[in-house]
Amino acid sequence: MTPLLILCPMMILAALGAVWLARPVHAALFLALALALTAVVYLAVGADFIGLVQFMVYVGAVAVLIVFSLLITRPGDEAEELLRRPRSWVTGLACTLPVFAVLVYAASRHTCLPDAAPENPSLSVESFGRVLFTTHAPAVLAVGVLLTAVMIGAALFAKEAHASSHTEPTRKPNTPGDS
């Protein structure tokens, strides 16, 4: 409980930063922070494996991808973003507040669970892996196919980019006096 009490406010703040900061890079870095904190939460509640995976995938890959694409696209100045803030507020809140209300309402209903339920033991990697590769082997396969497809798709995108934007410099033998 104690780690959670420390972590949760940090998570909320990080999420707020990710959503609210006008500078895209800052927002992205806050996202990374938020995700890393999630990983820590997972570790804290005993889901070690999931936590490490979360760290590896989200912080190591997704966040890096996002900042990388920000590097490439160089989004414009935040002044404009800040200007249109008030307008977007209204609609945004109008849509999200009911959702939040419903979620909180639903969360408050978890009391239907027996209070005295014992906490589940922490995640054992071996038995987890056993379940994963026996009962859920088809799903693993499906995810594998999906990832392969994504990899190929991404490679194709990249290839097209390569073809359109990048031409390999051709080497020419040095001409005399060029040295």
Next chain:
Amino acid sequence: MLLLSFLLLPLLGAVLLAVSPGFGRLHAGRFAIGWSVVPLVLLAAMEFQHTGSSGGVMTEWSLPWMPDARIHLTFSVDGTSCLFLFLTSCVTLFSLAVSSKIHLGDRAYCALILVMESMLFGVFTARHFIPWFLCWEMTLIPAYLLIRLWGGKGAPRAALRFFIVTLGGGVSMLLGFLVLQMSVGTMDFAALSQLAAHQQLVPGLVKAFGATGLGGHTLLTVVAVAVFLGLAVKIPVVPFHAWLPDAYAEAPTPVTILLTGLLSKMGVYGLLRVFLPIFPEVLPGLAPWLTALAVATVLLGAIAALAQKDLKRILAYSSVNHLGYCVLAVAAVATSCVDRVAVESAVSGVVLQAFNHGVIAAVLFFGIGILEDRSGGLRGLNDFGGLRANMPVFSGVIGLALFASLGLPGLSGFVGEFLIFNGVFGLVPWAAAISVIGLLLTAVFLLRLIRKVFHGPLPTPLAAWPDLSCRERWLFAPAIALVIIPGLWPQVLLQFINGDTLRLLDQLRPIP
């Protein structure tokens, strides 16, 4: 599944060719040639698997497609099919191998040929009308495109004519089988022949179409004629042959090889495996007409060949003449099947003749292709002379094929003709006696061809032509082996079909 993969294999090759732009100039051809070796290997495997079994169905694959209408995609291979499949694989491979580099650089060309091979496999293995007919008609599209796109000057016209006429035949056949489907509710060949053997086709027809006021027998005759029309156009039988000389002459040589070596065999195959077993009831009535048409085909083909000046047209008519013998044998079997030995002989003869003609015609048309290649497109009878002097190997090979074509014993052509005449004489002596003139005339025009092209003084411009190149020799070698070996040892082919022959014989006799 071996069978299914075998059937679809060339199609897969075609698809691969079609979707891979990576095949550059020559690679498409190399790929296609290499690919078309595979069916031969598979066929050998199939044969090896079933070696020792006494004929019968070697392998079968069936898929209920529209079970309610009793339409199954049934394919099976028996000895006769096996022989035709072998022919198809060989001739397709040969045709690809002899194609010029320009053709082989074209992915579409190679792909179309492979598509055609697949469809031919289907025709020679399908045991239900629907898949059979689908494949049958699907061969037309690649054939049309091949003639049209790579043919000579008159090719568009010839191709269109070929397409329309054969399609017309197909429509007639389709109508015939639809009538059968509506009356007896099946289009499965085996089921139909079973019904025919139990004489239940006529009652079925009467029940379904009695309202037309025609008798059941007449109705069945009409259906049989409709089916025959479709087959006759393909073979072709006089008077439905007018598309043939132009199409053969205008098509590029490898495609001509396919047309004569394989497409015409579809008709013969259909006569033997579809027409005869399904309509034994009305055959005696139709037989005189069939015989007359067959004799006309034999004679007209031979005589018309005498008047031709174009080598390809000569050989085209020669094909008409040779396939006429097949039709003749079928007509004789249709007449009566009292003389059991004669029927066996005729039926075996038909298969052998079809097979051997496919091989021989392929060699001959390739020979003409070489002549065209050397001469820059000439192929008139009088454009050549004395080629034996500077192209001895070529002359030897083509001479061998020509003699095989005119039925010299020891070469493949003789066995089929002997068996056909043996059978026909036992069943319809007069037809055999008349058709022998065809054999004689075949010798006349083929020898004339030899004399004009290979003998006589050698014109100066021709003296520079080189003899067969190493590649051409190696192309000819297996084909020539296929001409000689079945001539000396016909059992190598006959052992495949003897079982089927006996089965067909049983189908022809009505079960009381």
Next chain:
Amino acid sequence: MAEPFHPYLPFLLWWVPLLPLIAGAVIAILPNRYGRVASQIATGALFLSCLIALAALLCSLTPGKMASSIPAVTWLTFGDVALQVGLWLDPMSAAMAAMVTFVALWIFVYSIGYMEKEARFGRFFGFLSLFCGAMLFVVLSNSLLLLFMAWELVGLASYMLIGFYFEKPTAAAAAQKAFITTRVGDMAFFIGMIWLYRQSGTLLFYDNGNGLLESGVLHSLAGATTVGGLAVSSAAALLLLVGAMGKSGQVPLHTWLPDAMEGPTPVSALIHAATMVAAGVFLVARTHPIFSAAADLNGLSLPLIAAAWIGGITALYAALVALAQTDIKRILAYSTVSQLGFMMVALGTGGVAAAMFHLIAHAFFKALLFLSAGSVIHGCHEEQDIRRMGGLRHAMPKTFVTYAVGMMALSGFPFVFSGFWSKEAILHKAQIWPGGHGPFLLAGAAALLTAFYMTRQALLVFFGVPRRPGVAHPHESPSVMLVPLYVLAAGAVLLALVGTPVWPWFEEWISGESARFDSGALMKPEVMHLIGLSLAIVTLGVGASWAIYRNVSSDSQAADPLAGKLGGVWRFLEQAMGFDALYEKAIIGPLAFFAGAIDALERQVFVPLMAVGESCVKRIGRWTGVSDEKGLNDGFDRLCSGLQNRAVSASRSQSGRPQAYLRAIGLGMSVLLILYFWLIA
């Protein structure tokens, strides 16, 4: 009786025909530059097969074990019917095989010298080997089918050899003519064979009582009748006879034989002596039981009568035509036709043995004559016209001697030459033939003329003065060509020993009886008569010829002495009685016309008909296309454009900004949620 003479014979006998065939195949794939090797292979193979054939001959001499079948092998099976082929050795086939291999061997040897300078030296031996192999199969076959197949191969080989100088249009045409003419006969043979097969169910000659030539089958064949009450055996035999006529150059299918002189001389020798033309006669001899199956009490049947008459006519016709020829080889060619006529007469009149004896004797001396003629031609630098020769006996004494032997054997010089006795035997058979005297008279006349024209030829070639200024130095041939001549000459003489009436060993042997020496046979009155007649004929012919041609002018352009006397008849004979022209007019012309007509029919009727159908289809297609375009498509287009206009106005609300959509969705969902809770509440 069917047990083999020798344990190895059934195995070895196959090699008799196979060896030359294999040699031919080997030579076919041997590059042309190995000509000498090819000739050695061919000669060697033939030598081996000659040895085996002679061994077989020796085996078959043993009395009591007259015939042997080599076990038949199944060649093919159709349905459940097996078709068998095999070899057969009886005196007839043994004698023929020995003769063919022996004579051909010497022709091969001769060819090595004769063809020395040919570019296609090797090929020539390949074809010769093929020729011999095929002929040996004809001779040894125990199956009509195998016989037919070999028969056709003989045709192929002859085609190749006659057309050996294919650059010459005449040679190419002659080859084609030979093949097609004989194929006319072949087709009849083909049908006859199939008829026999269909009728009897077997194609084996001898098959332990079930063979075609054995009494059971023969009975049934003779019993069945066909059109016009003819027995099937007779009808089929007639068809076989037509085949034999084609191969053996009987009138009217003889025209190819003189033209076949376009081939090299050894080929002519081979065709005329050992291989090709003998095949026809041999066929009739072999299938003689079928010919006579339906014979009446006199031993007459329609095919036999036909054979006798055709033979007689051919003999006389060819002898007449030979009178007027000037080409040394053409004269010999016609003489062959004439002699084949003799053999046919013998076969028709029932003398198989006589026919075979004449066939073998003829093979020797005709080979001898052709080879000698070749030697002459060779010596005269490829001159073939006898009017431009003359006086050669000084220049080529050895050739002259051998030629003279051959000439005398052919003309039937009495007593020491085999030709005399064989011809005498034939005349004897013809004379006592119950079917009439026609063949006998025809044959007798032919014999007279034979003596006449052969003497004429000999005189013109070897006697008198040289009539050709160009031929300054005719020379004798090399010994590789001469030795075969000696051997064949010896054979032509020595054969006489086994065919005299005193000791008719050959006849008895062929007909399966043991020979006995009977010196009294010569003194029988009918024999004496006949011998006298023969003597008279020969004397008359030779004498007349001597009288006319003894002093031929030295001018090579001068007309023949007889030409003036005979006038138009001479020209008629010179053109071989116009058979070629007749065929040209009666067959080839109409056929060409017919072909043209059919072609016109194709182009004018069938193709337009098809075009009509095609254009109908096209028109229907165009019509449906237009109606589709105008009716369906236009209507659909209008519908679409109407829809489009409405849609444009409707699409204004779509800003294209995804977030606007999302917000709309979000708002909508919020409203729904509120609604939901309101409703729940």
Next chain:
Amino acid sequence: MSGFDASHSAAVLWAPECWPRLPQRLVEMLLHFCGAPDWLVTIGGLVAAAGTVVGVFLTGFALLSLIERKTLARIQNRIGPNRAGWFGILQPVADGIKMLTKEDIVPTKAEWFLHLLAPILIVVPSILALGVLPYGREWVPVPLDLGLLFFFAVGTLTELAVFMAGWASGSKFPMLGAMRAISQMVSYELPLMLSALGVIMVSGTLSLPGIVAQQSGFLLGFIPAWNVFTPWGLSAGLVFYIASIAEANRCPFDLPEGESEIVAGHMTEYSGFKYALFFMGEYLGLFAISGLGITLFLGGWQAPFPGLGSVPSWIWFFSKLVVVIFSFLWIRGTFPRVRIDQLMRFAWLCLIPMALLTIPAAGIWHFAGGGLIGWAVTVPMLLVPWVVLTIHYNKRLAPATRTYTFADS
């Protein structure tokens, strides 16, 4: 993370095998003796253990920076640092003092916080990673069950740090350098992890000590049963080795800091101690990744020959580390730097496919039990692609023939 076990026998404790753990033990004992609660004892022990590792590797870093310069100098036919101390042995100390005393410059356009955070974030993951490696039979600073996963997970943090450094500097070269570095690291991380998968499959554990234990024993009595001596292990080890060079940004894959092109990459705008931190992070990363490679493929602390059990196992680990690091130096001195497109293509078209191929190979090996069948199947399965790829790259990457003309000729 077991608590302090007071009953640990002194004999074991004082054995050479346990020397490296002495600080931890001592702290634990001290805290226990002072009556601290268990969790404090544990934490204290862990801190001490970490301190040991950090101390050892910081010393190693200092030594390595000298050794590298000396070695490179020998390779390039120079002498290298030779002024400070005996054979320049005090050079690292001098460098360190120099770095610490230099002015810390923060560019005006930079974001000072991220600019500060980046070097720290570079060092932290390396140290974290070093913490889980098994250095000896008894010396595993933090024995995690998921050690390998942990190693990779923290390793990914480096990328973010590099990004921060590049972006926060607010200048061109760092930005370009960061882009290069990130793309390179992302690309080479894949083969790195994939090649480790085979080991996981065969050993059946994610725990690094477990992986080392699995490699114990000898084949035929003398070949160590290390993963590198199996076909798939050799293949995966090769991939791992190459990828680790790239992951450590070392020559010939040192593009992110290619001096001739982009000055010093993401470190351009750093100076003083921050710069030193970057350096430290890199060298610590090098140690970590080499250590992981040793653990996965070279048998970790296992002795290379039988009969050497009495030698403390961590000696073997560090010997191997020296060899591996030396090979890195050698490579750095030998190979020229590759082009960025060659680098990327090599990763995606060669290393990743090969790494993927090792996975089924390892599976086959695992199920075939490593016998003859395993050899027969996996050797061709891996050898052929390697040979083909090698030939291909020899052709593709071989530079065009150049003709040089010299100024003085």
Next chain:
Amino acid sequence: MTPLSLLLIVSSLWFTLGLFAVLTRRNAILILVGIELMLNAANLNFIAFWRYGPPDPDFTGPLFVLFSIAIAAAEAAVGLAIILMVFRHTRSTDLNRLDSLHG
């Protein structure tokens, strides 16, 4: 407040914030950030329920999270690839400029 409800509150807040980002941010990449937040909110719920919910011997929650992470990674890769493609064409990642679908 139990740990479960704490986590649930956090996750619903995350979800709302993510949704808010999706609706209001104009940079496509930042919209992706919002999406990631939403996904993680869901993951958090799964873990929370697995840990503090009824007994779960089959690890349904972690399993779901694992798959979700895998798929989210794929989604991020593809999404970013698409955004980069779009950027290459329009030189912008501003969603409001990508209105070529408008009616």
